[in-house]
Amino acid sequence: MTFARPDHTSHPDMLPRMPVWVISARAETLEDVAFLSGAALNHLHLVLGHADVPQALLRDRLALRAAEACVAFSGRPERAAELRDAVHLLRPGDLPGPAGETYLAWRRVVERPVSIKALGRALPTIEPGQIAAWLDAGQGAPVTRAAMVLEAVLTEAPRSDVPALILADIVLAQALGWDHLMPLLATGLKRAVLRKRGDDLRLACHRALVSSAVEAVRLSTDLVRRATHLKAVAPKLRAKGAGDAVEMFLTRDAFAPSALPLPDRAARRLCDRLVDLGAVRELTGRDTFRLYGV
Structure with missing residues (x-):
């Protein structure tokens, strides 16, 4: 079956918390x-x-x-x-x-x-x-x-x-x-x-x-929090194809800039911009061959 969707928007703090007794019980x-x-x-x-x-x-x-x-x-x-x-x-x-x-x-x-x-x-x-x-x-x-x-x-x-x-x-x-x-x-x-x-x-x-x-x-x-922030900063992005790139980041763990629907240089700039906005992370710590993800 498909998960039932509540009508309200889910803030991360509104997600039901795992009962403490499930975590702490020693069965x-x-x-x-x-x-x-x-x-x-x-x-x-x-x-x-x-x-x-x-x-x-x-x-x-x-x-x-x-x-x-x-x-x-x-x-x-x-x-x-x-x-x-x-x-x-x-x-x-x-x-x-x-x-x-x-x-x-x-x-x-x-x-x-x-x-x-x-x-x-x-x-x-x-x-x-x-x-x-x-x-x-x-x-x-x-x-x-x-x-x-x-x-x-x-x-x-x-x-x-x-x-x-x-x-x-x-x-x-x-x-x-x-x-x-x-x-x-x-x-x-x-x-x-x-x-x-x-x-x-x-x-x-x-x-x-x-x-x-x-x-x-x-x-x-954690992902609801990160996805909510990414969606909030998306209107600030001016690059053509940025909206499609944001949707891709919301579906996959990581991407190389070359996988995004933009020219290479524009894709790298977009990724760096999203990092500056705190919306995605650079995952490798490298100067080249970088990967980015929410």
Whole structure:
């Protein structure tokens, strides 16, 4: 289903806050942890229903975090900055490398509504029939279904961390009635957890979703604040194509100036102007090959 949109405009301070007891509770049993994860996911659902939460931008930033976690699982050194470079500084004909491929898979899967076709684009090395079979492996409540899919994929393909986590998040989204995948499990799980099975894996998934839902709510609040400021300064921009550039910044984690719908020099000036206005950030700290994002 599509999130219901309140009629009022959502100021970041108006977004419902995660209940303190969800954050501070120290549950040990599967039943208690499941209760907390349900409360956290329900609260995240309420936050996502607010009109000013930039959904695409939130998903894209969570995709970066999920990719970073998956790359760390594989023992590779790349972190967020290197992942951004691997994707945004690609030249025609270049290959993104293993870490870049992981990031691209997460970005592709959050771009479009959940479907086998969209999953095939994100996971091109897996047959659609296999994807469908794994998605059908889960039964029961949302988190239980996600854990069962995670276990099914990793049992049949032990090195397939990225497909397993993507498909588990897909099942979770479907069970919660979300149109798009929201990357949650990868950012909350530890590498060793992926070797667990049965109730131990379910318990770990519930714990992971408490922490990742809390973080997603915090990030949503931060992005609403940043997006609101960007929209407020947009009328001050005089460059032709600035409006389209602003809309792009509201949908993606980062951009190189060359990706914006302006001539190169005008795009760089626009990015610097937005930085001066406090509306976007330069993300690399470099003098050249810069990347910008809300």
